[in-house]
Amino acid sequence: MAQRKSTKGNNRDTQTNTHSNHASIKTSSHQGKRIAKATLLLVLSIFVSAGLLSFLCCFDYTTLTGPRQVTTTITKPPIITLHRFPRQCGVVQNQTQPVSEDGTNKNKPRSNHSRPPTCPSYFRWxxxxxxxWRETGVTREILEKARSKAHFRVIILDGRVYVKKYRRPIETRDTFTLWGIVQLLQWYPGRLPDLELLFDADDRPTVRSIDYRGQQHPGPPPVFRYCSNDxxxxxxxxxxxxxxxxxxxIKPWAKSLVAIEEGNKMTQWEDRVPYAYWRGNPNVARTRKDLLRCNVSDQEDWNTRLYINDWATEFKEGFKNSNLENQCTHRYKIYIEGWAWSVSEKYIMACDSMTLNVRPTYYDFLIRGMVPLQHYxxxxxxxxCRSLKHAxxxxxxHVDQARKIGEEGSRYIREEVSMEYVYDYMFHLMNEYAKLLKFKPEIPLGAKEITTDSMGCPAKGRWRDFMAESMVMSPSEVSPCEMPLPYSPMELREVLERKANLTRQVEVWEDQYYQAKTIGRNGSGYVLKYLQMKYVYDYMFHILQSYGKLMKMNVEVPExxxxxxxxTMACPVKGGRMRQYMDDSLILSPSNKGSCETPPPFEDDELKKFLEKKKSVEKEVEKWTNEYWEEQNKSLQH
Structure with a gap:
């Protein structure tokens, strides 16, 4: 019994201890849950606050991690970024995306699975x-020589973009150029190698090839810009x-292209005004001021209709007269350079009108793929002026041929210079450039990382709208087009010679046109001068007089x-055209002057040479005619 009691006591103690332990565990559990909940709420509060601040574009992560020190020797490990769209700050949410009939976003670069695997021919440039720099590469020393010419430096490291600005360019060219580079990395994330480049955002090129010829000269500084020349x-x-x-x-290219395509449909080609149209600012270049001489006037019609665009007035009036989609109303549109190449080129060519390309001095990245008589x-x-009138x-x-040239030029711009190919060109250019670098790209002091958010969130007005409209919403579903092989020296020479020959052919046609007009004017002048009635009567007088001298008989009036x-001739005629013509040609009084003097007769040899010359010229004209049609048919077939 005692043993049982003892056992029971032990059991009770055990039970008591067990209850005590359960109570202790339960109390600890409640306290742990309260702590966990508090911790969770604290963490959630931090993330919500961070998200809210990030939403407002003013969250600075260095407040948590401390200021990041950037030096010229920083290297970063590869970063795998999960792209989340839409962006947090409302650049995307606040925009209205134009949607096509099939429900797709018209502004997004299209992933066209049927596009050719090889890039357009202009990529070969x-x-x-x-x-x-193919043989020497680009060293740090060579790159830094471009520093004095540059507006900003771009560094791409581990898929991130950094920029260091040196001076302000015209307007906000640098902003949208950098925005385009950021979008390129959104379109092809993780595909570009590390690189470092310097960019000059002015118009005219500055790296003269003559300054870097010969072994004694160092390699030229690699300066990126919008255009160059030979x-x-x-x-x-x-x-x-x-x-x-x-x-x-002027809206982003993808959106402008859609608007111009709609404008094209408003007026059919054959219903368009049959003159050459240009609207722009003539004050930026002498060649444009010279163009205004070709405008229609009381003295001359050069087949042009030219208009001055006053951008200050356009700004005040809300740009109502400068909508690109409203300018596809003429059969022919003139492209002429400004201070350098002109941005207007692609908008002009997108109109289906035949582009009349005034011989350019500069080239951008796309014009070198175009061919005379095929695209312009x-x-x-x-x-x-004479050249425009002839065109x-x-x-x-030649309405069908002219329309074909216009449509082919427009097709080239729409299909081969789509935003998809613009990004492909940027990708391949920067990729090939990166292969030439002989140094490891670094982030310099003062450089800042730029992203879609850091650029788009602070933007205001049209700047923000255009960034939203041109923002890449998701990575490309296909790889960049494949680069074609470089030109061989012979291929490049053939391409340049073909363009030059086609241009010369047009100039020959123009010369022949004006030569024909000169012949016409000369013929008209000859008739107006030498077929006056005075000379008709003089000719009649001299031929009858000369004939009379040949008479070997007495002249008699026959029965x-x-x-x-x-x-006796006019009086019996009663009215009508016959009487009118007799009255109009009636000589009312004798001439006060004698007849003209008859020139001396042809010598036998002189007459022979004269007839041979006429026959030779006629054969030459026949040859020109045959060559003209052969060359024209050959050119248009290409």
């Missing part, structure tokens, strides 16, 4: 633009307006002959 080594890059030109209310009609810079005359007398005079 990337190799030519980078050729000066005497320069600047590397051409798509201009800022592909993402919008906010100052002039070349116009002389010197003597542009319009040719188009109006039945009647004398005639104005009265």
């Amino acid at each position: 990337i190799y030519e633009d980078l050729r000066p 005497a320069s080594l600047d590397i051409v890059f798509p201009d800022w307006s592909f993402w919008g030109w906010a100052e002039l209310n 009609w070349p116009i002389r810079d010197l003597g542009k 319009v005359h040719w188009g109006n007398t 039945g002959a009647k004398e005639v005079c104005p009265e």
Whole structure:
């Protein structure tokens, strides 16, 4: 019993201890849950606050992690970024996306699975633009020589973009150029290698090839810019307006292209005004001021209709007269450079009108893929008025061919210069450039990382709208197009010679046109001068007089002959055209002057030479005619 009691006591103690332990565990559990809940609420509060601040675009992560020190020796491990769309700060949420009939976003670069695997032919010029550094590469020393020419430096490291600005460019060119580069990395995330480049956002090229010829000269500085020319080594890059030109209310290229396509449908080609149209600012270049001489006037009609665009007035009136989609109303549109190349080029060519391309001095990245008589009609810079008049005359007398040139040029712009290919060009250019670097790219002191949020969130007005409209919403579903092989020296020479020959052919046609007009004027002048009635009567007088001298008989009036005079001929005629013509041609009084003197007769040899010359010229004209039609048919077939 005692043992049982003891056992029971032990059991009770055990139970008591067990209850005590349960109570202790339960109490600890409640306290732990309260602590966990408090901790969870605290963490959630921090993240919600951070999210709210990030939403307002003013969250600075260095407040948690401390200031990040940037030095020239920083290298970063690869970062895998999960792209979340839409963005947090409302750039996307607040925009209205135009949607096509099939429900897709028209502004998003399209992933066209059926596009050709090889890039358009103008991509081959990337190799030519980078050729000066093919053997030596780009060293840090060579790159830094471009520093004095640059507006900003771009560094891409581990898929992130950094920029260091040196001076302010015109308007906000740098902003939208950098925005385009950021969107490129959104379109092809993680695909670009590390690189470092310097960009000059002014118009005219600055790296003259003549300054870097010969072994004694160092390699030229690699300067990226929007255009170059045959005497320069600047590397051409798509201009800022592909993402919008906010100052002039020119929308991003994808949206502008849709609007111009709609404008094209408003007026059929054959119903368009049969003259050459241009609207722009003539004060930026002498060649544009010279163009205004070609406008229609009381003295001359050069088949042009030219208009001055006053951007200050346009700004005040809300750009109501400068909508690109409303300018596809003429059969022919003139492209002419400004201070350098002109942004207007792609908008002009998108109109289906035959582009009359005044001989350019500069080229951008896309123009080198175009061919005369296939994509545009070349116009002389010197003597542009005569050249424009002939081009319009040719188009109006060869309507089908002119329309075909216009449509082919427009197709080239729409299909081969779509935003998808613009990004592909940027990708391949920067990728090929990165292969030339002989140093490891670094983030310099003062450089800042730029992202879609850091650029889009602070933007206001049209700047913000255009960024929203041109923002890449998701990565591309396909890889970049494949680069074609570089030109061989012979291929490049053939391409350039073909373009030059086609341009010369147009100039020959123009010369022949004006030669024909000269012949016509000369013929008309001959008739007006030498077929006056005075000379008709003089000719009659001299031939009858010369004939009379040959008479070897006495002149007699035969039986039945009647004398005639104005009265006996005109009086019996009663009204009508016959009487009117007799009255109009009646000589009322004798001439006060004698007849002209008869020139001496042809010598036998002189007459022979004269007849041979006429026959030779006739054969030459026949040859020109045959060659004209052969060349024209051959050119249009290409």
